[in-house]
Amino acid sequence: MHNYIEKLHWRYATKQFDPERKVSEEDLETLLEAIRLSASSYGLQPYEVIVIKDPEVKAKLKPAAFGQPQITDSSYLLVFAYNTNVDEKYLDEFIKTNSETRNQPLEAFDGLRDMIKNSVLTFSDEVKEVWASRQAYIAIGNLLSAAAELKIDTCPMEGFNPDEFDELLDLKSKHLKSVALTTIGYRSDKDQLKDAKKVRKSNEELFTII
Ligand SMILES: Cc1cc2nc3c(=O)[nH]c(=O)nc-3n(C[C@H](O)[C@H](O)[C@H](O)COP(=O)(O)O)c2cc1C
Known part of the structure; x- marks a missing residue:
């Protein structure tokens, strides 16, 4: 089996982390860079990630995640929150970043600007929020x-109350809404699920080859 696939078999949504084993800051930086390099629609990255290291903040958030122990036992809690302000101003900033990064005049991005303006910026708030959330899930x-x-x-998590998280982390004032979490740490030897076989659709059920 290819080494990469072996690692995907090894990973699982960890229920019980070892609170004594901490993921290093260096490894955390690598994981954050993997998030940062994720693909997104037009490259707009319409989300931010709140990286929570402070045990007190994690403890405060835990009840809003139905008391799931991963929140406090893991080394880091990441809150993925989409931007609710993807508007003309957001687009201007994005085009400016493109122009500066690639050392090209703003006008070189007129086509891209028009495409985004005629698509994403025409979405209703509801559609835009679904679209933005999807981009965050790619990063997860x-x-x-x-x-x-x-x-x-890691454990990806939707089992939490986004409104309560938004309130506790003061996300509304930053034009953000939480959509999913991921905890990062090391599994506990006691986690019964750590050696469980993967339950997945068969190739026939999942793939249509034409
Ligand atoms: C979007 C999403 C939300 C999830 N929410 C939770 C959660 O709140 N709590 C939890 O323990 N596991 C959660 N899971 C983990 C899934 O149950 C798990 O990924 C799935 O059963 C497949 O198993 P595996 O990841 O261990 O291979 C979530 C997974 C995803 C992708």
């Missing part, structure tokens, strides 16, 4: 794979 997928590569455990 990347994070899980990158962590598996480093033999670091």
Whole structure:
């Protein structure tokens, strides 16, 4: 079996982390870079990630995640929150960053600007929020794979109350809404699920080859 696939078998949504084993800051930086390099629609990255290291903040958030122990036992809690302000101003900033990064005049990005203006900026708030959330999930997928590569455990989580998280982290004032979490740490030897076989659709069920 290819080494990468072996690592994807090794990873699982960790329920019980070892609170004594901490993921290093250096490894955390690598994982954050994997998030940062994730693909997104037009490259707009319409989300931010709140990286929570402070045990007190994690403890405060835990009840809003139905008391799931991963929140406090893991080394880091990442909150993925989409931007609610993807508007003309956001687009201007994005085009400016493109122009500066690639050392080209702003006008070189007129085509891109028009495409985004005629698509994303015409979405209703509801559609825009679904679209923005999807981009955040791509980053979560990347994070899980990158962590598996480093033999670091993760648990992606939707089991939390976004409104309560937004309130506790004061996200509204930053034009953000939380959509999913990921905890990062090392599995506990006691986690019964750590050796469980993967339950997945068969190739026939999942893939249509034409
Ligand atoms: C978007 C998403 C939300 C999830 N929410 C939770 C959660 O709140 N708590 C939890 O323990 N696991 C959660 N999971 C983990 C899934 O149950 C798990 O990924 C799935 O059963 C497949 O198993 P595996 O990841 O261990 O291979 C979530 C997974 C995803 C992708």
